[in-house]
Amino acid sequence: MSSLKENLLELIRRTSVEMPDDVSRALIRALQEEEKHTTAEFALKTIRLNMEMAASKSQPICQDTGSILFYVRCPVGYDQPGFEAAAREAVVQATKVGYLRQNSVDSLTGKNSGTNLGPGTPTFHFHPDRGQRGVDARLVLKGGGCENVGAQYSLPDSRIGADRDLKGCRRAIMDAVLQAQGKGCSPGVLGVCIGGDRATGYAYSKEQFLRLLDDRNPNPDLAALEEDIVRTANQLGIGPMGFGGRTTLLGCKICAVNRLPASFFVSVSYMCWAFRRQGVVLSEDGAKIEKWIY
Amino acid sequence: MRATTMELKTPIPETTIRSLKVGDLVEITGLIHTGRDAVHKYLHDGGTLPVDLRGGVLYHCGPVMVKEGGQWVCKAAGPTTSAREEPYQAEVIEKLGLRGIIGKGGMGDKTSAGCKQFGCVYLHAVGGAAQVLAECVKKVRAVYLLEEFGSPEAVWELEVEKFPCVVTMDAHGNSLHKEVFARSKAALEKLL
Structure with a gap:
């Protein structure tokens, strides 16, 4: 058993370092269809190699780990502030170990918070649903x-x-x-x-x-x-x-x-091609991973 | 078709830079420095760097850096979009004596003119390829302006080996970005 925070940290890690299957298949197809010995082919070959390296080294696909966008489907009455608090802790930890770049900058002073936390970051979109069993937590990291x-x-x-x-x-x-x-x-x-x-x-x-x-x-x-x-x-x-x-x-x-x-x-x-999206279905207490979505 | 890969060692002589053409594939070895939005504005506002970049290459990049055992380690280091530096780039090329700019997405007429005048090229790295490019970073030698600008915006001094790029703007006023834009615009007009 692990905590909601630990499971969300794993969601962040996987989102940052592993490409979703549907997108990597589309990129491989694009490589196969590209004209050989061109700079376009060079770019797609580099992209393919990069996807493999990021996954095997468990390091970010792209250094711009982007805006952190959580989309959460949850049962009615779910503890949303509790989810947010756990997610913030996971984000701080993910930043510390380098799954995420320090990406939250004060728009007036230019000061980087260093933790990815700050006014407006990260963002949460909750969708409570009467039929929802468990918590469907999806994450998109969208580069600048x-x-x-x-x-x-x-x-x-x-x-x-x-x-x-x-x-x-x-x-x-x-x-x-x-x-x-x-x-x-x-x-x-x-x-x-x-x-x-x-x-x-x-x-x-x-x-x-x-x-x-x-x-x-x-x-x-x-x-x-x-x-x-x-x-x-x-x-x-x-x-x-x-x-x-x-x-x-x-x-x-x-x-x-x-x-x-x-x-x-x-x-x-x-x-961008570095389409970072992943999702996980968790038990309502957040302790158990039921399945990965993408 | 692209030409065979050319090795570039920093500092790069002007004659080498002037021999490069749009479409050439190059691999850079030696010292390069990162610099992006905050640094360009700072230099434009009269700021100076505590390091001499003459003959060098400036990399539009905000890397992921982690300190491990007292040493900075580069975890991810792909290029950022260069277009934002368009207002400042030509001036920065002259001021720092740069021979190359690495970035992505290309730059505009003002930078193109600066490349021609001062002997510099725009080198396009593959955007998003942060692991392939971080692998080319053999050592993080130093960091400047870290406190002032924060990690992604700081000037990181990187020792790189065979860092791959495509010349997309040469020192003769040619730009692949301009060509592709004109061609794609004409193609779209026929398809609308």
Whole structure:
């Protein structure tokens, strides 16, 4: 038996050092499809080697261990503050041993807290659910380079010729891909939210990263748009790291939520190839690991 | 197609730098220094470094460093996005006498002009490849400005061996990033 804190420390370690299976398979496929003896192939071979080394050395895949985003599904009445306290302790420990970089900086003074704790860091999203048995705790570590190439569009947008329809959404999403080039560490994955307000649009776009790359959107229009975005992006020749090449995106996941009549936001979050997401189902007391999710 | 790998030893002579072309694969051996957002602004605001970087290479990187038995150990060290240093980079190249900038994502026209004028190249490391690149760091020799800027933003002096990069901006005004952007923009216009 171990404590909730110890199990969350293991969740952080695995998230930081091991790639989820679905993403590493997509990267290997991209390597196989890339033209040989090119800088794009060099980039993907380096990525493959890096994934292997990080796992075997138990050290971070990427030095930017990113924003620490917890998504927790729990039974109604669950002790959320208790979870937060254990997670904070686990984060401090993970930072001390180098699974996480010191990544929490005071925005006014520039002072690094050194522990990854501070106002706004880490972040927790709790979803209590009546049918939930045990605690489903998922973690996404999202680096700053890919966060910086995220974009939010307010339609209509005459600059890119985007109206308030699915075609307009497509134009907005493709503009985000073009502007990002290799700067978000391509080949990446897009999480997109159509609708919402400026805050919830980005929040929902990030929740798309919890989906498996090879799942299928239950909404046929969105499923078609997701496929179309990936196919179109991979005809642009941006390629791994923006070196030029065949794979620019590994996936695109889109959701739609309602909006105000006055607003039509398309929020695009970019996840780098070093797609760090893991999850664990714990017993309600946090002491037992029932299963790993990804 | 890329050319064969070229070995670069720091400090690097200007003639070697001027012979490099976009697409060349290089491996760097010797001393390099990290420097990112805080350091660039600090230098721009008139700050100075307690170490001479002439002929050297500046690495846009905020590594994961852990002290083990009194010695700093580099746990992860991939490149960070360089575009944020665009306002300062050309000036920093001149001020420090740099011959190479390692980063990711490429930089803009001002840096390109600086590379041409002062004899410097932009070297693209593979973003996210923090373990492959940390493996090339053989020793952490020193650290500067650690108290002031915190670990990710400090200037780390690293002894590296065969550190792999691609030349994506050369000292003749060529930029792979500019080429790929123009090409992908034209391709997208046809697909919309």
